[in-house]
Amino acid sequence: MVTLAEVARHAGVSASTVSYVLSGKRPISGPTRQRVRASIEQLGYQPHAGARALASSRSRIIALMVPLRTDMYVPVMLEIAVAVATTARAHGYDVLLLTGEEGPSALRRVTGSGLAEAVILMDVQLDDERLPVLRAAGPPAVLVGLPGDPAGLDCVDLDFAAAGALCVEHLAALGHREIAVIGESPGVYARHTGFAERTLRGLRERAGRLGLRLLHRPCEGGHDAVAGVLARIFDERPGVSAFVVQNETAVEPLLALLRRTGRAVPEDVSVVAVCAGQVAAQASVALSSVAIPAQELGRRAVERLVAGLARQDGDARPDAGRGPGVELLAPTLTVRDSSGPPPPPSGVRN
Amino acid sequence: MVTLAEVARHAGVSASTVSYVLSGKRPISGPTRQRVRASIEQLGYQPHAGARALASSRSRIIALMVPLRTDMYVPVMLEIAVAVATTARAHGYDVLLLTGEEGPSALRRVTGSGLAEAVILMDVQLDDERLPVLRAAGPPAVLVGLPGDPAGLDCVDLDFAAAGALCVEHLAALGHREIAVIGESPGVYARHTGFAERTLRGLRERAGRLGLRLLHRPCEGGHDAVAGVLARIFDERPGVSAFVVQNETAVEPLLALLRRTGRAVPEDVSVVAVCAGQVAAQASVALSSVAIPAQELGRRAVERLVAGLARQDGDARPDAGRGPGVELLAPTLTVRDSSGPPPPPSGVRN
């Protein structure tokens, strides 16, 4: 293995000079820098990560904790993870993959051992058990998602409430007066995953303001579960002319069932989804939808973390990352083929 | 930060004793071990990862390279990644997440810097550009997937050829004589991703042996693409009574289109899939399918890697991991609701 000392000897300089060429932490004359660079190149030198971490107390590693349970928003999770890794690299960091399984102790472990100098948490619950660890003099952290009490924490998420409102608004503008919401599976609500409840709040609030009727039903994924829920909805509210879906695995079953029961989309009923953009675009009827901005979420999480770490170093630049706090990304609704005006009142159908 | 030296002082022993209590690399008397353990506990000591890596030249980190492009088998990819992380932890390793983006250089980087001591590569292409790095005195590595020439490499994958054969066999046993294959998107074949071609080979070979007609068509995901392919298939081969699908995003569109064109599944046509188990189970008609054993793949990859690393250490145990080479997991076909006997010859329908 090539060491810094060998590079130094080869270049005819001291070890510290090589180090400073690498870090740029002090001015090095042009010629020396050239020679050192050449030696590094020739010898194929690569700094030893462990030695660096030991001497500098900075591992340049960010831990990313993904949920163990992969039952929800799976493509989105992967996309966020990949965006985190990519963005982290762009800032000189590597990413350590942790699963939710180990829970809070994993955070203590990677953080206490100096393995990771910061963490990003995905799939945050309203009263997440990992949060106490973070508040108690924890490491720099950014949550993707919003806990019940985000005080003192750094969070990035889609503004799901606004997303819900946006869906209602879109449907209201088309003339719909009665909407049904096919929600996440009951388990998601039971776990108090914030985004589901926030979406619902946004839906309800805007529906209330615009005077629409709104019916919400949690729903498991899969064809049979959706069939049951759908039947109950039409039973309770025959006047429903539009659906908002927030469960990727319910999307296709819903479309299939509507088709089978002779309801054309969007002629007879409209459907709007809050889900991964790809899912919406590739559905058997391209769905008008609010996409989860997975890449953006991953990217922002890293950027905020890196800004925070720089701040620690005394990089008092006022620009990067607008400081800690909650950052909610504004939702965008993409209109595709699944939403249109409601059918004319029954009996008047042409 | 609590150091090993402090623990040693607190316990009234030398630093090496503490180290050995931790590593178990030499016998320590019961009493001393107790005292050291107690001190560790009380002081909340955590070994410094960097210092350890430096002194021992073992980082206890495995790099996992996932494809950047997330267009295929996405849930499976995440499931593998999570299984890798979980299994690695069970063996005392952590996992570094790399994206395909950086390519071969990422391998050199994490490996040359001692950051990771071994790597797992996912989504391996037939002539993967990362392989030369591995063969050339590279780090211990396991591929999830099969390259064109696996010589000298350690690989784990589903036996896709056997999976294809299994599908044909199942359909043949039901009485089908003419089968169509909805393949992966053309891009996948163009990239020479091995599994798609191996599946096809298995399908063809078994179909040939059993005297079935087989028609293969690559297919993009999404409703429109599937519609086009399906139309062409029925045009060319009106006698087709069964489909094998190997593209998760084509599954629901296919089912929807069959339904719409008045073909009942499985009464009129059978459908068998090679895809994630969850997708098959949750489809609008529960699909008979060969599942991709994601967890098993991730688990085996780590186990083989760890076995290899132990072998390096001189752990000449004959058991663990059956040595390097190619390990193909046997496929399992789960019969669900989408496959049955073909309809009686036309004109005889009841």
Add this chain to the structure above:
DNA sequence: CTGAAAGCGCTAACAT
């Protein structure tokens, strides 16, 4: 602008 040298915290001979 550059060098010398003292650690960073841990492991693993080498002792006893």
Add this chain to the structure above:
DNA sequence: ATGTTAGCGCTTTCAG
């Protein structure tokens, strides 16, 4: 069974 000690490779004072 335990202690002593010499590094592992790098960063960062302290000195010029």
